[in-house]
Amino acid sequence: MNCLDDIKWDAAGLVPVIAQEHSSGDVLMFAWMNREALKRTIELGEAVYWSRSRGKLWHKGEESGHIQKVHELRMDCDNDVLLMRITQQGHEPGIACHTGRHSCFYQRLENGVWTATEPVLKDPQTIYSK
Amino acid sequence: MNCLDDIKWDAAGLVPVIAQEHSSGDVLMFAWMNREALKRTIELGEAVYWSRSRGKLWHKGEESGHIQKVHELRMDCDNDVLLMRITQQGHEPGIACHTGRHSCFYQRLENGVWTATEPVLKDPQTIYSK
Numbered sequence: 083m084n085c086l087d088d089i090k091w092d093a094a095g096l097v098p099v100i101a102q103e104h105s106s107g108d109v110l111m112f113a114w115m116n117r118e119a120l121k122r123t124i125e126l127g128e129a130v131y132w133s134r135s136r137g138k139l140w141h142k143g144e145e146s147g148h149i150q151k152v153h154e155l156r157m158d159c160d161n162d163v164l165l166m167r168i169t170q171q172g173h174e175p176g177i178a179c180h181t182g183r184h185s186c187f188y189q190r191l192e193n194g195v196w197t198a199t200e201p202v203l204k205d206p207q208t209i210y211s212k
Numbered sequence: 213m214n215c216l217d218d219i220k221w222d223a224a225g226l227v228p229v230i231a232q233e234h235s236s237g238d239v240l241m242f243a244w245m246n247r248e249a250l251k252r253t254i255e256l257g258e259a260v261y262w263s264r265s266r267g268k269l270w271h272k273g274e275e276s277g278h279i280q281k282v283h284e285l286r287m288d289c290d291n292d293v294l295l296m297r298i299t300q301q302g303h304e305p306g307i308a309c310h311t312g313r314h315s316c317f318y319q320r321l322e323n324g325v326w327t328a329t330e331p332v333l334k335d336p337q338t339i340y341s342k
Contacts, residue, residue: 085324100230100239107237109230112293124321156317157326159309163242165317179289187286187295191254194215196287 083124086117090162096132097164103176104153104167110178111186113140115164127152129168146180146209147172173204182206213254216247220292226262227294233306234283234297240308241316243272245294257282259298276310276339277302303334312336 089097096114103110113131115123119139122130126141129150133140143149150168157164170176170184179186181202188200219227226244233240243261245253249269252260256271259280263270273279280298287294300306300314309316311332318330 083324085321085326088326098228098242100242102239109232109239109295112228112230112288124324155321157319157321158242158316159311159313159318160316161319163316165239181289183289186288186290186293188289189287189291191215191285191287194213194254196215196218196291 083121085124086120088161089120089157089164090160091117092162096134097162099129099131099164099166101129101150101166101168101178103178104169108185109187110168110170110176110184113142120164123152123166124155129166143172146177148177148209150178175203177203177209180206180209182209213251215254216250218291219250219287219294220290221247222292226264227292229259229261229294229296231259231280231296231298231308233308234299238315239317240298240300240306240314243270250294253282253296254285259296273302276307278307278339280308305333307333307339310336310339312339 095116099115101111116132119130119132129142131140149171152168154167170178182204183200189196190199225246229243229245231241246262249260249262259272261270279301282298284297300308312334313330319326320329
């Protein structure tokens with residue numbers, strides 16, 4: 083895939099990826115991809131990331147069922163960041179965060195304190211039990 | 213500021229930051245902050261990044277006039293990524309990209325080819341001439 087060669091991969095061979103919900107515009111999460119992850123994402127039409135903590139490919143939703151269907155892939159002006167418009171599947175409203183929340187960005191700075199603002203939609207223990 | 217201590221800064225002392233337009237939900241750009249940049253951002257209410265290429269603080273809009281007024285700061289579940297809701301000032305519609313476009317994410321993957329999709333709103337040569 084020539085489009086992979088256009089990306090300026092970082093020293094670790096990764097590119098940062100922002101996942102934005104297609105229907106709402108909400109930014110749901112941020113993760114990383116290597117070449118293989120992006121290749122699989124494009125082929126599958128579903129988000130496949132590179133898990134830096136686990137050191138392996140991570141087909142988002144493989145355990146939780148919370149698959150991210152990809153509508154659109156965009157690249158920034160420096161060719162080193164990707165933006166993906168997705169539909170977060172498996173629950174309504176979509177759950178992208180491992181805490182059971184809609185978005186990973188649920189801590190808002192309020193009077194100098196990071197404050198959890200979004201409700202837990204599903205108990206994380208039940209998300210990963212299958 | 214205690215809120216700075218809650219962030220898991222990376223090995224280079226930086227945190228990735230996503231800038232999202234408050235009014236439209238459009239993701240406009242992606243950049244990095246160090247402690248000082250985030251401290252100034254909070255104090256000013258305007259985006260101050262750390263420019264990795266120039267190795268210095270970068271008050272976005274200091275040359276172009278395209279200041280980013282900050283409405284809200286959010287942190288993700290791992291405490292290592294920030295999401296900022298901003299108003300992109302200095303032009304209508306807002307210009308976040310140094311190419312004179314609304315968003316830095318103007319290259320869309322179409323049939324395997326990254327294709328520029330958004331119009332240039334202002335000639336970059338005139339943006340930085342003041």
